[in-house]
Amino acid sequence: MxxxxxxxxxxxxxxxxxxxxxxxxxxxxxxxxxxxxxxxxxxxxxxxxxxxxxxxxxxxxxxxxxxxxxxxxxxxxLVHCPEGRKLFPGMSVLKNLTLGGYVHRRDSKGSQRLLDDVFALFPILHEKKDCPAGSLSGGQQQMVAIGRALMGRPKxxxxxxxxxxxxxxxxxxxxxxxxxxxxxxxxxxxxxxxxxxxxxxxxxxxxxxxxxxxxxxxxxxxxxxxxxxxxxxxx
The missing domain is CATH 3.40.50.300 (P-loop containing nucleotide triphosphate hydrolases)
Structure with missing residues (x-):
């Protein structure tokens, strides 16, 4: 592969x-x-x-x-989740996640399904979806980074x-x-x-x-x- x-x-x-x-x-x-x-x-x-x-x-x-x-x-x-997370700290969790699916932006329904899957995998991110990513704990920020990568639909x-x-x-x-x-x-x-x-x-x-x-x-x-x-x- x-x-x-x-x-x-x-x-x-x-x-x-x-x-x-x-x-x-x-x-x-x-x-x-x-x-x-x-x-x-x-x-x-x-x-x-x-x-x-x-x-x-x-x-x-x-x-x-x-x-x-x-x-x-x-x-x-092939999707890369980088060392150090590389989030946009002033942007909301939701916006950070949405950016991960940018190359698939024309498929809004598919992106919404993926977002639901990410929230199912990381329930705390749904609770904090409107919070600035930089306000989260280190572990929660890493969840955002992985969730953002998953929004890219990786094989x-x-x-x-x-x-x-x-x-x-x-x-x-x-x-x-x-x-x-x-x-x-x-x-x-x-x-x-x-x-x-x-x-x-x-x-x-x-x-x-x-x-x-x-x-x-x-x-x-x-x-x-x-x-x-x-x-x-x-x-």
Missing amino acids: LTLDKVSLSYGSFQALHGVDIHADEGELVVLLGANGAGKSSIFHAMSGLRRASGGSIRFGGRELVGRKPSQIVEDG ALLLDEPSLGLAPLVVRQMFEIIARINKAGTTVLLAEQNAYAALNIASRAYVIEQGRIVLEGSREELLGNEQVRKAYIGA
Whole structure:
């Protein structure tokens, strides 16, 4: 469904990605593990068209994505929920969510059905739909960010550090919701530093260090890998 083949990416003279190979099959939940600055966000930026890969190929559903505009990639069904949420804090929760479906704005009935689904997944957002997004708690803001991404009608969803800065109870709830989204049929690529929580809901995982994939395997293989446990789980 989604394949990165020898993808490289540079920021000026700095090369952030070095020949990255990743694939995700339809319905999988695949985790990218790595420390801050390892290259996880760069991979997502290349996939979503925010940064153009300097080498290699990115294919989604048989279509080459390198060179396509971010809006076109969303229309193709690949939607990015960025690190740090990137909400419009002064705008209402409802308006933030509605913006997520902008590329599908001509289908107002479909967007309304999706909005109802988002409110069913996150009931607190319906209660706070008229509140400024910036007035919500960190966990609620992350719900808005994920809900906004779902409004883009993803076949595959890129979630970049959704647990960052959240309390442990909220993190547990967030991962339960991500697992529900995946089980409902959406392919998920999850970039995370919280290795234990992420691996527990994953199909497979990749470990990235300094812009290179250094390890890949099933959930069980990585949970049982001593190198991974020492570096990312702390046991």
